[in-house]
Amino acid sequence: MSSVRCKPSRSLSSLSFCLLGAAFISANLHADTLYYNGPILSMVDSAPFLDAVLVRGDKIQQTGRLAELEINCQQPCEKRDLNGRSLLPGFIDAHGHYTMTLDFLAYRNVASPPVGPVKTMDDLIAQMGQQKQSSSPGGGKHWILGAGYDDSLLAEKRHPTRHDLDKVSTDIPVFVRHVSGHLGACNTLCLEMAGITADSDNPEGGVFRREEGSTQPNGVLEENAMAAIHSIFPQQGLEEQLNRLPELNRYYAQYGITTVQDGATSNAGMALLKEAADKQLLDLDVIAYPYTAWTDLNQYAPESGLDKPYSHHFRNAGIKLVLDGSPQGKTAWLSAPYHHPPHGQGEEYQGYPILSDEQLEEKLKEYFQKGWQVLAHCNGDAAAEQLIQVMGKLKKAGIHQDRTVMIHAQTVRDDQLKRMKELGIIPSFFVAHTFFWGDWHRDSVLGLERAQRISPLVSAKKEGLKYTIHNDTPIVPPNMPLLLWTAANRETRSGQPLGKPQRASVKDALKAITINAAYQHYEEDRKGSIEPGKLADLVILERNPLMIPPQQLKNIRVLETIKGGKTVYKAQTL
Incomplete structure (x- = not known):
């Protein structure tokens, strides 16, 4: 395997998308690949650490003792000594664009x-x-x-x-x-x-x-x-966008991501993804959720079935709804006034909804009856309450769907988490807010008491919810080690802790971007853990995230990303 040296760049707008001295690899597939000398973290509670993993083609063939797997490794057999580096399931983008x-x-x-x-x-x-x-x-x-x-x-x-x-x-x-x-x-x-x-x-x-x-x-x-x-924006040409896809794939793969979400896909986005799939330009799996305000569902309706197969790494999985706005922009819909309302708003300003209860009920009823999964953007607890109440009303009428996802769930309350569990709603927390806007939430948006409870991971676990966490890229970069660090440390830009009781364990944070994220997407049977029969979506990390102080999580290097048994990113060696 070879690597390409390039000048480091942290700017998302850089047209070069040069990735910290990294290379996107197009390696020939071996019949079998044997990984050993880990640690190997399976994300399976009954067998969390593995001795060795045998990959055949794009699937995990076998896990177990090294000596046994060596016997079963068919020729040509590539033996990959991890030399103490960690092997984990590929990371899954639980929400982004x-x-x-x-x-x-x-x-x-x-x-x-x-x-x-x-x-x-x-x-x-x-x-x-x-x-x-x-x-x-x-x-x-x-x-x-x-x-x-x-x-x-x-x-x-x-x-x-x-x-x-x-x-x-x-x-x-x-x-x-x-x-x-x-x-x-x-x-x-x-x-x-x-x-x-x-x-x-x-x-x-x-x-x-x-x-x-x-x-x-x-x-x-x-x-x-x-x-x-x-409506009046200049439109980029389809060929121009297709030509930039390899750069975009590298951008995600450098952080260990093997499955990417496209929440709120527009008509233009759907056309691009379908064309990219037809031309086999998607090296990572991309899951689309068209946004009803931007997409013609007559033309781009999700396919039937909640666990739809991919077509050349693309599937149209469901629907995205937006119920309110942004807490850092002070447009999220809260049940109590903002700590410091925006200029020109009164002291009782609480943000506002995007949809009426009647509009939301009509949409959910239609999508549930068609069997489409729904992602519902709810930052404020008033928006969360709207979703919970409308779904509760529909369930009483016999119209229901498990695994509806509450996107962001920033200010959701304990009483709401309990009802979310009853309704099968999955919270996907934008926990990166604790770093990027934690100081702002504490001092201006919510005040100390409410700010300490943004993204309540521990409370969600206590209620038995399989939560996920995300970066909402391009809002923040898809940096998965940094995301793990925010979940486990909840430290603001100024270095202040924000809500210590809601700090997740590193194990729970890892589950949130692997097996739980696979479950959220109805893909737990083929992704999210290292088990026989699942896709060989893997990531090799420089260090074991479970064996280092949580403060060091953000410094873990992704050394290699493997999608379906094929290396799609390899870091420059030191």
């Missing part, structure tokens, strides 16, 4: 450290000014696009307005997306092109923010208000 991450390649990275370079509004303006101008198909209007700004980390502690972005350009439309993905900001020309004026009413489930003391839009758009901008 694969095609959106690809789109962000064309955007300027205006995130704050450690993800990007922006610390002040002037930094943001300067970065946007450097963005290369791209054009829409057919030589249409140029745009300047950016993604990842975070008002909680900017020195000014506010969103960019149209006046800020007019400093980037007044004759080219400028749009920058908030790190949460739930808000964005336009320059004046961008607003004019979208037809957003002082007379524009707020759309249902969204807000056009206004100038103080005026109805004139200030350029900041919340939630469904961004639809007006999306």
Whole structure:
């Protein structure tokens, strides 16, 4: 096997996507491969540590004693001495946005450290000014696009307005997306092109923010208000997107990920994934969940059955619904007021819903009766309550589906976790928030008491819930060692603990990105653990995560990622 040396880059917007001196490997498959001299972590409670693993083709053939497996290893037999490195099941992305991450390649990275370079509004303006101008198909209007700004980390502690972005350009439309993905900001020309004026009413489930003391839009758009901008965005060509897929696959594989989720897939995203599958360009499994507001379900309806097979690493698995917004953007729907409401909102502001109870009931009834799995975005506990109550009502009417997933479940309460267990709802926690926005939640969004309970992993386990954890990429990078570290340590950017009682054990955190994530996707029979008959989706780590202090988890290197018996990523050797 060979590796390609490349210059390190941590920026998601880097067009090179050069991956920390790593290489994407296209190795010939051996008839058999024998892994030994681990530790080998199976993620099976009855046999957590294995002596050796025999892989035949794309499947795990046998586990057991090395001497026995050597006898059964067919020629040509490749013997892989792990030399004390750890072998685990491949990591599963329990929630993220694969095609959106690809789109962000064309955007300027205006995130704050450690993800990007922006610390002040002037930094943001300067970065946007450097963005290369791209054009829409057919030589249409140029745009300047950016993604990842975070008002909680900017020195000014506010969103960019149209006046800020007019400093980037007044004759080219400028749009920058908030790190949460739930808000964005336009320059004046961008607003004019979208037809957003002082007379524009707020759309249902969204807000056009206004100038103080005026109805004139200030350029900041919340939630469904961004639809007006999306409708006029320049569209990237399909061939351009297909050509960038190998870079995107490498980006995920370098973190040990073998299965990627594309939550909230759009029409364009579905077309891309189907074409990529047809051309066999997907080296990792990609699971799509079309978003009803962006996707024509007559054209891209999920396939029947909850454990659908893949077609060249792609399957259309279910539906994504969005019930509220973002806690760090202060649009999540809470049952009690925000600690410090957004500027211009009253002291009783609690965020707002995206769907009415009637709309949610109608949608869930239809999707459950069609046998489609549902992912429901609920950040605030009021949104969680809406999902629980509507599902409870439908269950009483004989309409139900286990393994509905509550995405993020950031502020879910203990009484809600108990009812989620009764309804078969799986919480997928965005526990990376404890690091990226923990200080902001404590000091501005929720206050200390509520902030300490965001992503309540321990409470979920006590209720018997098989929870998962995720990064919501591109909101934050798909760094699985860092995700494990956040779950086990719950430490903020400033180094302060946030909710010690909710710290997960390392074993439970590992289960959340392996066997539990496979269960969430109806794939526990073929993924998530090292057992005979399952896919040979594996990751080799430099160190054993169970045998090091939890504080060191984020420093574990992924040495190799193996998808279906084939090495798809190999780190540069030291």
